[in-house]
Structure formats: C-alpha cells, structure tokens
Amino acid sequence: MAVIKNSLYTGYHTSAPLPSNLVQWSLDARRAIIFFRRVDGGQIFGGKEPNTRDHQDITPYRKVLKNIPPAIADPNTSTHSKFAENKKRESLEDYIAIIDLDSKGPDKGYDVIKLPYIPRELSYNSESTFAAIKPMGRNTALYHFTGSEDKLEFEIDWHAHDWDRMEVITNCRKIEALSKADGYTHSPHRVKLMWGRGDVLFGDHEFIVMAAPYKLSHFNKGNLDAQGNVLYTNMLPIQAYQQVTLARISSINLTKIDIEYVTYKPGARQPVLTSPLSLNLR
Numbered sequence: 638m639a640v641i642k643n644s645l646y647t648g649y650h651t652s653a654p655l656p657s658n659l660v661q662w663s664l665d666a667r668r669a670i671i672f673f674r675r676v677d678g679g680q681i682f683g684g685k686e687p688n689t690r691d692h693q694d695i696t697p698y699r700k701v702l703k704n705i706p707p708a709i710a711d712p713n714t715s716t717h718s719k720f721a722e723n724k725k726r727e728s729l730e731d732y733i734a735i736i737d738l739d740s741k742g743p744d745k746g747y748d749v750i751k752l753p754y755i756p757r758e759l760s761y762n763s764e765s766t767f768a769a770i771k772p773m774g775r776n777t778a779l780y781h782f783t784g785s786e787d788k789l790e791f792e793i794d795w796h797a798h799d800w801d802r803m804e805v806i807t808n809c810r811k812i813e814a815l816s817k818a819d820g821y822t823h824s825p826h827r828v829k830l831m832w833g834r835g836d837v838l839f840g841d842h843e844f845i846v847m848a849a850p851y852k853l854s855h856f857n858k859g860n861l862d863a864q865g866n867v868l869y870t871n872m873l874p875i876q877a878y879q880q881v882t883l884a885r886i887s888s889i890n891l892t893k894i895d896i897e898y899v900t901y902k903p904g905a906r907q908p909v910l911t912s913p914l915s916l917n918l919r
Contacts, residue, residue, distance in 0.1 A: 731833045735881075737815060738843070739826040749831075750811055753798075756791040763787045787885040789830070789844065795851075795877040802857050802873035809851045809877050816846040830883065841898065844883035851879035 733752040740748035765785040769778040793812070795805045818824050825845050832838040853874035860868045889895075 733833070734831040735812065735815075736829040736831055737826050738829060739823065742823065750808060752793055753796055754794045756793065758791065760790040761787070762790070788847065789839075789883040789885070791881055793879040793881060795879060797857075797873070797875045800860055800862065800868060800870075802860075802870040802875060805853070805874050805877045809849075809853075809879055812846065812849040812879060812881060813851070816849045827886065828883070837899065841895075843886050845886055847882040847884045849879055849881050851877050853877050 733755055735750045735752070737748040737750070738744075740746050763785065764787075766783045767780040768783050770781055771778045793808075795808050797803075797805045815826055815828055819826070828844050828846060830839045830842065830844065854877065855875040856872045857870045857875050858872055859870050862868050
C-alpha cells in the first residue's frame with residue numbers, strides 16, 4: 638500500500654474529516670444495496686461477485702433452465718465400469734497375414750505368415766507409363782499407353798514374444814526369402830495379402846514381393862527361465878521394422894471391371910471366407 642507523506646495532504650484529512658466520512662458512507666451504502674438485492678433474490682450468501690448484476694435478457698432464461706427437471710437417462714447408456722461388463726458386447730478378433738501360395742511348389746501348398754500387429758497405413762501406388770507421340774505441326778502430343786504397374790507398400794512391426802527370441806529374425810527372413818528365387822529350382826513365390834478374415838480389400842489380388850528390407854533393434858543377451866536358470870539368447874533382436882513392397886501380378890490383362898471390382902459390400906457383419914484356404918486360417 639502506498640503512503641503519501643505530505644503535510645498538506647495529512648492536514649487536510651485530519652482537519653476536514655468530512656471527505657473521508659463520505660467515502661466510508663458510500664461504501665456502507667453500497668454494501669447495503671448488495672445485501673438487499675441478495676435478500677430480494679432469495680440468496681444472501683451467493684456466488685455472485687459484488688460488481689455483477691443481473692442481465693435483463695440472460696437472467697430470466699437462467700431461472701427457467703434451473704427449473705427444468707433432469708433428462709431421463711438413455712437405457713443404452715451406463716457408467717464406464719458397468720459398460721465394460723455389458724454382456725451384449727461382442728469382441729471382434731481379426732488379423733493380417735501374408736500367404737505364400739507356392740510354399741511347397743507352384744500350386745502345391747501354402748504357408749501363412751501372420752502379422753503380430755495391424756500395419757498403421759498402406760501406400761498403394763498405381764503408376765502408368767505413356768509414350769509421347771509428337772506429329773509434325775501438332776500443338777498437343779498424342780500419348781500411347783505402354784503399360785502400368787501397381788505397388789503396395791507397408792511396414793511390419795515384429796516383436797519377439799518367445800523366450801529364445803527367435804521369432805523376430807525368423808519372420809523377417811521368411812518375408813525376405815519371398816522376394817528372391819528359390820535357388821535354380823523355382824522363381825520367387827506368389828503371395829496374397831489377407832487383410833482380415835473377410836479378405837475384402839485384396840481378396841482378388843496376387844502379388845510378388847519386390848523388396849523386404851528390415852531394421853533390427855533391442856538385442857537381447859539372455860533371459861531367466863521359470864526355474865531361475867539363465868537362458869542365453871545369442872544377442873538376438875527383440876524388435877524389428879520391415880518395409881515390404883508388393884507388386885500386383887495377373888495371368889491375364891485386367892479389364893476395367895476387374896480393377897474396379899470389390900468382392901463384398903460392408904454391412905452389419907463381415908462374412909468369413911469358406912474356401913479351403915481360409916478354413917485352415919481360423
């Protein structure tokens with residue numbers, strides 16, 4: 638608080654107390670007005686500050702809203718803890734898998750490589766190539782379609798859940814092997830990307846693996862087994878991120894309808910494939 642040290646100011650207030658009394662009387666009158674206003678409103682000790690006043694438009698609506706009874710709760714809603722115990726809830730289990738169609742030779746058997754997690758995103762690149770034909774004197778060129786290729790790229794997050802830490806490197810090399818020929822015996826295997834049990838997204842697609850580089854991390858020296866013995870894990874990786882590039886292949890030249898075709902329109906529930914391939918994946 639500031640203190641004024643001036644003889645004239647001090648003498649004025651000590652010799653003429655009327656101005657200071659007027660200030661005190663005005664403050665008392667203001668407190669009285671606030672008190673009677675709260676009495677008139679039916680709430681002496683309210684939450685309003687002294688400088689607030691009722692608004693001529695908002696205050697009536699506020700009073701109306703206070704008198705509205707609480708809404709009836711929706712029977713389908715409940716607290717969070719009770720919602721978790723709702724017996725009507727259904728747990729949906731689904732997965733992604735890369736299927737080696739030529740695991741035991743062309744059309745002789747397949748192998749399923751199940752991904753531990755759903756890839757965060759897919760990048761589908763459809764690139765067409767045109768050759769420009771420029772007739773003499775023509776302002777715009779003619780374009781001749783020479784071909785196209787479709788590539789699908791995504792990342793696999795491998796994580797070891799086994800005690801010996803073999804899972805990560807084994808799965809990485811399985812995908813890597815699909816991008817190469819089987820020695821001089823067979824060419825690179827065909828694969829399918831089973832995106833969910835309904836296999837809607839890429840159900841009619843066949844691919845080859847163009848590339849499958851991976852990055853290994855979190856190397857593990859050893860673990861303790863249930864008996865407390867040290868299990869040496871040979872510095873194998875616990876985590877790996879593998880970038881997979883698939884290129885679509887086909888035994889025929891796809892038509893416009895073939896490219897546009899979607900095998901299933903989503904509804905209340907996706908159907909599960911009933912082919913021999915899908916029956917063994919359940």
